Amino acid sequence: MRYEIGLPLSFAPMANRVLVVGWDGADWDILDPLLEAGDLPVLAGLIEGGTRGVSRSCLPSHSWAAWPTFLTGRDPGGHGVFDILEYRPGVTRRLPVSSKSILAPTWPERLSEAGRRTLLVNVPLTYPAPEIQGVAIAGGIIPTGAVYSHPAEVGSRLRWPINGGSWTTYRNRPVDLVEELEGLTQKRAEAMRTLLDAENWDAACIVFVSPDRAQHCLLEYVHPAHPAYAEASTSQVADRVRDLYRLLDAELGTLLERADDDDLVVLMSDHGHQPCTRAISMNKVLERLGFLRFGRGSALVNLLSWGRVRAVARVAYDKLGLHGRVAVPTAPIDWEHTTAYTSVVSTGEGVSVNLAGREPGGTVSSADYERVRGQIAEALLSFEDEVTGTRPIGEVLPKEDALTGPYLDRAPDLLLRPAPLYSLTHARQIVEQADWLSGDHRPEGIYAMAGPGIEGGVGPDISLADFAGLIAGGVGLEADPEWGKTETAAEPVGAYSDEEERLVEERLRGLGYLE
Secondary structure: OOOOOOOOEEEEEOOOOOEEEOOOOOHHHHHHHHOOOOOOHHHHHHHHHHHHHHHEEOOOOOOOHHHHHHHHHOOHHHHHOOOOEEEOOOOOOOOOOOOOOOOOOOHHHHHHHOOOOEEEEEEEEEOOOOOOOOEEEEEEEOOOOOOOOOOOOOHHHHOOOOOOOHHHHHOOOHHHHHHHHHHHHHHHHHHHHHHHHHOOOOOOEEEEEEEHHHHHHHHHHHHOOOOOOHHHHHHHHHHHHHHHHHHHOOOOOOOHHOOOOOOOEEEEEOEEEEEEEEEOOHHHHHHHHOOOOOOOOOOHHHOOOOOOHHHHHHHHHHHHHOOOOOOOOOOEHHHHOOEEEEEOOOOOEEEEEEOOOOOOOOOOOOHHHHHHHHHHHHHHHOOOOOOOOOEEEEEEEEHHHHOOOHHHHHHHOEEEEEEEEEEEEOOOOOEEEEOOOEEEEEEEEEEEEOOOOOOOOEOOEEEEOHHHHHHHHHHOOOHHHHHHHOOOOOOOOOOOHHHHHHHHHHHHHHHHOOO
């Protein structure tokens, strides 16, 4: 399911500026009921004065692959980021990704080369902050004490709050999570207002991650398709969750006020969210199907993988100050007896063959690759949840059917989408009832925009990769044929010290991306 959708929008030849506001994980199935209730008047006005539609994410659809697609105009096969851990050929240990893992030019870099100034704020996977013309404040996981902005002093001068919003640390404390997300949203919007007022800019972009963080564990309060919605949506907690969206809408208004009539203004998301009530462990599914064998000690490690025991361990880590110093272990794999493994550990959206010559402990010959890959795909699609009798895995695609580019050889061999009401991760058992998890990613995100050249009404579906060209065109740059050119594959450059790697891994666990 490769999305090759040309940008169906036109712009005035000399558009003034572009302002992009990202709501990470926003989904029309959540926003439309809020719009109908009158809770999002700013968004309603933006739609009335412009257009709205669906922005289809890449596969995998998680933020660490999606935002680089937004930045580069290329799918993961073209920019090289497939998961929250880097793929390095021939290496077993995989390190946390960073902005240096993005192996294709980004639109802020292109604009800088053309003499345009950009404000790039809190876009995930932009640490270390790129040295662009303008201002960059890194988004994603920031090591404590690190310089996270360019110029270096800007972040601290604005009192920018790094990290935060780790939804797994607020287990069964929904109001506390909402309060933290509200505080982060307010502080970050205030900083962005300061930048918009004080800096000269041609393009400006800020991402608010609060929707994604809330929707992973509080989706039943705001998504009508969640089985628990009828009861949950009438609770006091539901109104507090709706308050978060009201705040996001109000802060959107304060940013749009700083744009002129001849500016292009865009609200968008990197992916959407769908309800889930059941979760699976992809490596355990592969074990059940006979494709993977765990190594010694895996049973003990599994106690820490998810749920209440993990929450207790995290409290102990906090009290003892062990984050970044002692890593929570992951279940070992017996590679000599493994045919396939989960290669997108953050969301379970990718499975790879343990290929000889590519993997350090590869067991499958290149001659058997296609046959084995086909067997794995068939078995995954046939796997059933014994409790419900349904199949948790809704779609399995060969990588070449979903991706293209110089890094296709590093991509997961199979890309997966969950069936309705299932998550492909966040489970300690092979399949279990979702625990402090009520939503997970789907490719269908949002866009709403107004400005020169934008026609009213419902717009066509576009690809997340289209935004790079949209932004360049919005500031009057001509399309660059190099953006679509296949380049020679490059290698990622390390961005973290050993201690920072451990700290970042623990932060990723707090966000639910590592188990």
